[in-house]
Amino acid sequence: MLPSLAFRTLRSANARCVWKFAWNFGFKGMLSVERFKRRIKRGEFFPPFLYLSIINTCNLRCQGCWVDVEAKDAINLEALNRTIIDAKRHGNSFFGILGGEPFMHPKLLDLLAAHPDCYFQIFTNGQLITEKAAARMREIGNCTPLISIEGREIVSDERRGKKDVYARTLRGLDHCLKAGLLTGVATSVCKTNIDELLTEAWLQELIDRGVHYAWYHGYRPVGPKPNFDLSLTPAQLVRVRRFVTEARAKMPIAIVDAYYDHDGKALCPMSTGVSHHIGPKGDIEPCPIIQFAVEDIHDPRGIFETMKSSAFLKDFRELSAHHTRGCVVLERPDLVKEIVQKHGARDTTVRGTAMAELDAMTPRFSQWLPGEEVPEKHWMYRLAKKYWFYDFNAYRGVAHDAAGKARLLGTALATTPPTPKPAPTAVQPVLN
Numbered sequence: 001m002l003p004s005l006a007f008r009t010l011r012s013a014n015a016r017c018v019w020k021f022a023w024n025f026g027f028k029g030m031l032s033v034e035r036f037k038r039r040i041k042r043g044e045f046f047p048p049f050l051y052l053s054i055i056n057t058c059n060l061r062c063q064g065c066w067v068d069v070e071a072k073d074a075i076n077l078e079a080l081n082r083t084i085i086d087a088k089r090h091g092n093s094f095f096g097i098l099g100g101e102p103f104m105h106p107k108l109l110d111l112l113a114a115h116p117d118c119y120f121q122i123f124t125n126g127q128l129i130t131e132k133a134a135a136r137m138r139e140i141g142n143c144t145p146l147i148s149i150e151g152r153e154i155v156s157d158e159r160r161g162k163k164d165v166y167a168r169t170l171r172g173l174d175h176c177l178k179a180g181l182l183t184g185v186a187t188s189v190c191k192t193n194i195d196e197l198l199t200e201a202w203l204q205e206l207i208d209r210g211v212h213y214a215w216y217h218g219y220r221p222v223g224p225k226p227n228f229d230l231s232l233t234p235a236q237l238v239r240v241r242r243f244v245t246e247a248r249a250k251m252p253i254a255i256v257d258a259y260y261d262h263d264g265k266a267l268c269p270m271s272t273g274v275s276h277h278i279g280p281k282g283d284i285e286p287c288p289i290i291q292f293a294v295e296d297i298h299d300p301r302g303i304f305e306t307m308k309s310s311a312f313l314k315d316f317r318e319l320s321a322h323h324t325r326g327c328v329v330l331e332r333p334d335l336v337k338e339i340v341q342k343h344g345a346r347d348t349t350v351r352g353t354a355m356a357e358l359d360a361m362t363p364r365f366s367q368w369l370p371g372e373e374v375p376e377k378h379w380m381y382r383l384a385k386k387y388w389f390y391d392f393n394a395y396r397g398v399a400h401d402a403a404g405k406a407r408l409l410g411t412a413l414a415t416t417p418p419t420p421k422p423a424p425t426a427v428q429p430v431l432n
Helices: 002-012 015-041 077-089 108-113 131-140 153-160 165-178 200-209 234-250 303-308 311-323 333-343 354-360 379-388 402-409
Strands: 049-053 094-098 119-124 143-148 184-189 213-218 254-256 275-278
Touching: 002 015, 015 094, 015 119, 015 379, 049 077, 077 108, 077 303, 108 119, 108 131, 131 143, 131 165, 143 165, 153 165, 165 200, 213 234, 234 254, 311 333, 333 354
Parallel strands: 049 094, 049 275, 094 119, 119 143, 143 184, 184 213, 213 254
Antiparallel strands: none
């Protein structure tokens, strides 16, 4: 698998793009994680990976989207540069760029060009990537487009709220591949696309096109119009994890995941402190789906000092890690509300309904399914995760037992009935 992947990557991708990836993301990314580890020992938290939603606006209208896509919020280039420069001073070199649709930001390519010593992963629907834009990205060399595909023709139109979505996205994907960019395809796995995209046949199609990596992540029913019918069942969540580990071991395409360690134990990147999120107005949020903030990037102290001293972020990391190894928003929306109220955090949405959306949520399954862990099968992924992507002791000393999970979510994970004790404060569980 690994030799075949390396061979076809070197054959298909621009050499400068490969070098920038290996140096700015690979080597310097490992160093940034090592700095993160040292900061943790000093009791200081600043994530090695920052995700920036640089704009709200989007050309699609996807089911279950939590972004105010009709809004015109966008972080200006000066604020973006200032934020990245400050993060670089403390060892960061990797940044995820999100939206809305990032290619609707008029200064996106200027941002990439301003930081040749960094690496950027651009989360995009791909439809606005022209041949000219792809050529410019190849010239800059320090980015990888991660293009979202949510299904084939029928499902894509349904999931993304427009016509001819699949064909338009494939056109942008092909522009990237023809330009020699390291290119990935992301899928938010849900009930309507799991059978056609979580398959070896689909991965082989991506390989045949020249795609270098894939990213599967579970659909999260959040936002103003969550579609709960799309949510995966526990069995399907395990199916996704099992497929990813098996495909990694035998197919010449890299496969990314962000919610499990090398032993297959669930984790939350926000709870571990490895990543936080900046919204399109500059608000510093725990993660993209928690749309509340106390601080923002316009604080004159700079992003490092602001995030390092944030009691709001600290409480989110610690309280969520104490109660779950999964997604605290899905499993314990009551805890999210508790922390927001404690700190008087502001609603960072344009719609102003984030608290009402929390009130309407009921606990659901996420990636944490005790007793269903699937360890990494390929030595490379196992080694990389063991040293550079694990829980960073965020869950140390916390008893996360299957009985407690069963009690909260009403699942049959426990083999014997739990000893009765007061239930956690939460609304009635929902089983998908």
